[in-house]
Amino acid sequence: MVKVEFLGPIGKEPLELDITNLTQLATILQEDETLSEWLENSAVAINDTLVASRDVELKDGDKISLLPPVCGG
Amino acid sequence: MLELYDGALDVSTLLDKWYKEEATSNYGAFIPFVGTVRSEDGIDGLSFDIYEPILNSWYSAWEEKAKERGAIIKMAHSRGDVMLHESSYIASVFSPKRRVALELIDEFVEDFKASAPIWKYDLKNNERVYAKERSTAIKGSGILS
Numbered sequence: 001m002v003k004v005e006f007l008g009p010i011g012k013e014p015l016e017l018d019i020t021n022l023t024q025l026a027t028i029l030q031e032d033e034t035l036s037e038w039l040e041n042s043a044v045a046i047n048d049t050l051v052a053s054r055d056v057e058l059k060d061g062d063k064i065s066l067l068p069p070v071c072g073g
Numbered sequence: 074m075l076e077l078y079d080g081a082l083d084v085s086t087l088l089d090k091w092y093k094e095e096a097t098s099n100y101g102a103f104i105p106f107v108g109t110v111r112s113e114d115g116i117d118g119l120s121f122d123i124y125e126p127i128l129n130s131w132y133s134a135w136e137e138k139a140k141e142r143g144a145i146i147k148m149a150h151s152r153g154d155v156m157l158h159e160s161s162y163i164a165s166v167f168s169p170k171r172r173v174a175l176e177l178i179d180e181f182v183e184d185f186k187a188s189a190p191i192w193k194y195d196l197k198n199n200e201r202v203y204a205k206e207r208s209t210a211i212k213g214s215g216i217l218s
Contacts, residue, residue, distance in 0.1 A: 008122050008192030009203035026217040040218035043211035048126040052213040066217070067124065069208035072150060072191030073108045073162040073182075 002062045004029075010038050010068055022054035025064065043067040075132045076149040077123060081159035091147050091165060100145075100167040102174040106182055108162035110155050117196045118156035119204075124190040131189055135181055144168035144177055148185075154196060188212065 002019060006012040012034060019025055022044065029035050044051050045065040046058070058064070076087070084107055092103065110119050132148065139146045144166055151161040164182050168174040188211055193204040 007124050007190065009194070009205075022217065029217055040215045041210040042217070043214040044216055045127060048130065050127070050211070050213060052216070054216055065124070065127075067127070067190055067211055067214075068192070069205070069210045069214075070187075070189060070191055071193040071204050071208040072121070072185055072189045073193075 001060060002058050002064055004064045004066070006035075006038075006066050008068050008070075010035070010042070010066060020058050022051075022056055022058070022064075025058075026054065038066065038068055041069050074147045075129065076147075077125070077152055078149065079152050081155045082149050082151055082161065082163055084160045084163065087149050087163055088165075094147075095145070095167050098167065099169070101169050102171040103165065103167050104171075104174045104178045105163060105165035106178055107160055109160050110157050112157050114195070115197060116157070118154055118159070119161060120154045120194040120196055120201050121151055121161060122192040122194075123150065123152050127190045135184070139166065139168075139177060139181075142168065142173050142177065144173050146177070146181060150191065156196075 001016050004015040004017060004025065017028065029039060045067060046056060047063055088105055135146055147165045149163045155161040164178065164185065166174040166177045166181065168177065187209050194201045195204055
């Protein structure tokens with residue numbers, strides 16, 4: 001199982017999913033209408049490291065974070 | 074050094090503290106940037122969410138970049154609500170000579186705006202509204218769409 005958390009303004013409760021890659025995650029999240037405005041502009045981190053492609057294998061216990069557009073300061 | 078505070082920053086105390094910390098470190102230049110909440114569009118203030126694990130790694134990478142140029146950085150940011158005319162953000166650079174500090178403060182603050190995992194909300198009419206139009210997608214966003 002991996003944990004998926006939605007940061008900042010996305011405002012969605014975390015998910016626990018039995019998946020092994022980010023393409024599976026994309027398929028699941030694309031079915032959620034509440035996320036339609038967020039997927040195209042959110043960055044993805046695995047265990048608090050940003051990733052630039054889906055070409056990553058997920059391990060049991062991994063934490064995946066979705067980071068929507070930022071504006072500090 | 075990265076410092077996070079609940080609510081507004083105490084600007085004069087932080088600048089005084091940082092100045093004194095480096096007063097005898099032989100840096101010829103100290104350039105602080107102080108961000109203040111302005112009155113615009115009828116807001117009462119701003120509010121911030123921070124994701125600390127990634128903010129810390131982003132900041133550590135900048136500490137290394139500064140070190141390579143003989144400089145150091147210090148930064149403070151608010152969590153939660155910050156009202157009009159209060160400060161939510163201070164960044165500063167100390168370096169041996171002015172040119173490095175002037176360039177680094179510009180690069181550092183610009184990358185902060187584009188990359189630091191902090192989310193801003195307008196406080197208006199007792200609501201907390203995500204500042205979507207002023208926000209920037211982090212580089213590499215959209216891989217799940």
